[in-house]
Amino acid sequence: MSDDLLVAEGVKKYFPITQGILLKHEVASVKAVDDVSFTVKRGETLGIVGESGCGKSTLARCLMRLLEPTGGKIVFDGRDITTLDRSEMRPLRREMMMVFQDPYASLNGRKRVGFIVGEPLDVHGIGTDQERKRRVQELLEIVGLNPEHYNRFPHEFSGGQRQRIGIARALAVNPKLIVCDEPVSALDVSVQAQILNLLKDLQREFGLTYVFIAHDLNVVRHISNRVMVMYLGKVQEVAGGEDLYKHPRHPYTGALLSAVPIPDPELGKRRQAIVLEGDVPSPINPPSACRFHPRCPRFHEGVCDVEEPLLRPFGAGHEAACHFPLERWPMTAEEIRNPTETVAR
Amino acid sequence: MTAILQVADLKTSFRTDDGIVKAVDGVSFSVAKGQTLGIVGESGSGKSVTSLTIMGLNDKRAATSSGSVLLDGHEILGVSTSELQEIRGTRMAMIFQDPMTSLNPVKSIGWQLSEAVLVHKDVTKKAARDRAIELLEQVGIPNPERRVDDYAPQFSGGMRQRVMIAMALINNPDVLIADEPTTALDVTTQAQILRLMKRLQDEYNMAIIMITHDLGVIAEVADDVAVMYGGKVVEQATVAELFDSPQHPYTWGLLGSLPRLDSKADRLEQIPGQPPSLLRPPSGCAFHPRCEFAFNRCPTEVPPLVKFGGPTHLHRCLLGDDTRQEAWAKKKAAMKVEAAA
Numbered sequence: 001m002s003d004d005l006l007v008a009e010g011v012k013k014y015f016p017i018t019q020g021i022l023l024k025h026e027v028a029s030v031k032a033v034d035d036v037s038f039t040v041k042r043g044e045t046l047g048i049v050g051e052s053g054c055g056k057s058t059l060a061r062c063l064m065r066l067l068e069p070t071g072g073k074i075v076f077d078g079r080d081i082t083t084l085d086r087s088e089m090r091p092l093r094r095e096m097m098m099v100f101q102d103p104y105a106s107l108n109g110r111k112r113v114g115f116i117v118g119e120p121l122d123v124h125g126i127g128t129d130q131e132r133k134r135r136v137q138e139l140l141e142i143v144g145l146n147p148e149h150y151n152r153f154p155h156e157f158s159g160g161q162r163q164r165i166g167i168a169r170a171l172a173v174n175p176k177l178i179v180c181d182e183p184v185s186a187l188d189v190s191v192q193a194q195i196l197n198l199l200k201d202l203q204r205e206f207g208l209t210y211v212f213i214a215h216d217l218n219v220v221r222h223i224s225n226r227v228m229v230m231y232l233g234k235v236q237e238v239a240g241g242e243d244l245y246k247h248p249r250h251p252y253t254g255a256l257l258s259a260v261p262i263p264d265p266e267l268g269k270r271r272q273a274i275v276l277e278g279d280v281p282s283p284i285n286p287p288s289a290c291r292f293h294p295r296c297p298r299f300h301e302g303v304c305d306v307e308e309p310l311l312r313p314f315g316a317g318h319e320a321a322c323h324f325p326l327e328r329w330p331m332t333a334e335e336i337r338n339p340t341e342t343v344a345r
Numbered sequence: 346m347t348a349i350l351q352v353a354d355l356k357t358s359f360r361t362d363d364g365i366v367k368a369v370d371g372v373s374f375s376v377a378k379g380q381t382l383g384i385v386g387e388s389g390s391g392k393s394v395t396s397l398t399i400m401g402l403n404d405k406r407a408a409t410s411s412g413s414v415l416l417d418g419h420e421i422l423g424v425s426t427s428e429l430q431e432i433r434g435t436r437m438a439m440i441f442q443d444p445m446t447s448l449n450p451v452k453s454i455g456w457q458l459s460e461a462v463l464v465h466k467d468v469t470k471k472a473a474r475d476r477a478i479e480l481l482e483q484v485g486i487p488n489p490e491r492r493v494d495d496y497a498p499q500f501s502g503g504m505r506q507r508v509m510i511a512m513a514l515i516n517n518p519d520v521l522i523a524d525e526p527t528t529a530l531d532v533t534t535q536a537q538i539l540r541l542m543k544r545l546q547d548e549y550n551m552a553i554i555m556i557t558h559d560l561g562v563i564a565e566v567a568d569d570v571a572v573m574y575g576g577k578v579v580e581q582a583t584v585a586e587l588f589d590s591p592q593h594p595y596t597w598g599l600l601g602s603l604p605r606l607d608s609k610a611d612r613l614e615q616i617p618g619q620p621p622s623l624l625r626p627p628s629g630c631a632f633h634p635r636c637e638f639a640f641n642r643c644p645t646e647v648p649p650l651v652k653f654g655g656p657t658h659l660h661r662c663l664l665g666d667d668t669r670q671e672a673w674a675k676k677k678a679a680m681k682v683e684a685a686a
Contacts, residue, residue, distance in 0.1 A: 052531055216532075259533045260532055279504070
């Protein structure tokens, strides 16, 4: 049994933009995910962080085969699942589950909690009715809900409790992998902390592997062993959580770290910041070569807009895609503008 | 420093089919020109209703308010709608969380900005339009002469929030109320908007009330902070005091719940349970069912707002001073925040 539970190789997802009604033809495409590769080891949490439109949710749906990737390969538990058809995928769906962002929209309001949590068991034909009911009550208890609430409807629960129901449902079939797409961003801070603690406890207890997607760097860094930073469909940097925070190499990672508000007024005033101007460009017509170059404080004409930087190793599983990686962190604005070392190209 | 806005013992309750909801229950604070007051709290803490009450935007059929709101020394709570309309937009303005639903998608940005001028001032359409372009430029919209004729959906989220800020500031208000203005935005855009608000505050010398659930945002922009829970202010302090020596267990809970980049803690110091129902609030201190330090007085006595240390630091906790300091020291150690390099 290999150490890697999930391997993505050059995964691409392009959404076509078509014109014409009868004679539809493709005029362009949105490159939502463009050539993304990574591995997730058994029992670890890979965090994926990025701003809206960076392709993190599309990537998650491609990994689960909820969307068909345009290109690339996805290997789950040693098996290439990229070309499996629906019936071949079905037994594998037991092993990879998903937790969604909006606990209000992802639970069927007309079904009772017992049914919602037990549905995966039903779908995969696991156990008798009696066994299922017992399993569901056990699951409710595991996620910190009262098993007696088996017959209630989702609207009788608060946002945090609903997210617990979503997690119980994902756990029902003992999956190996859980992909969490912004599981806490709709929740209040105190409830968010409860859910993050719950996810960590469950991982320890059941040896789960998580792919954890969020836009909040604080949350991702807290829960993840390794963090992958995405920008406009491309991976910019991958590193251990601690490493990424202490020694970011990509200027975009530096900008994200600078933009995260710190709950400490003294520290906040002292820190040096890379402040980005403008907005994330459109993924329909992304900037050439390095997609970050129009906003990058280290932009070098004739290099960054001509040649696409590849992911390069910076030791100990740390990789970044930049021609002029940050030498250290934190840096002054002056130092950020004037790189001293360049990666040999 | 005199306060431009003084709120005293503000109460707002709503009649609902299930009973009376006391959304805001005795809130007092004041803001001076050029200062920022942060109001922090979770859903249902009453922070948004507080701001809507100040602006006179509550539904009059369901809401009843009492107390006092003094704008520059004049009472504005309970004045007539026409008087309020005079004040809103010129003296006080408000921006909201979701700029898309606050802008009219079928009118151009320029039309909406000019309207805000024309309603209050006797100027020509041309002058109003010029003022709109000027404001768009100030809030950092590129090509304002061209973009003034664009529509809301043609702008990105961050740009729309800039347009909202331009609209709020177009008549030089004394007070700007910002209700979660950056919650819907990406973090790098949030940083831009916060910097913009700071710059404009200096230029216009206005008071800002910043309502947010994010203590990080509070730390970056606020001078004073009010922490709300269950319709009451449970702690009020300068920003330095609040982060240095928070006195209320709920504030500790909020700080402990935040995953932060500079912490080594494996588990977050969570607050157990759910925020309270305002329909049937807990007796005594509203936080006692979730408070790990609660003792026999907490379920029966409503804690008064008392001073701690200096005159600016107030809290509502019944614990003795010494017990509280010990408890906070323990909490702080558990958060494992790394000493700043």
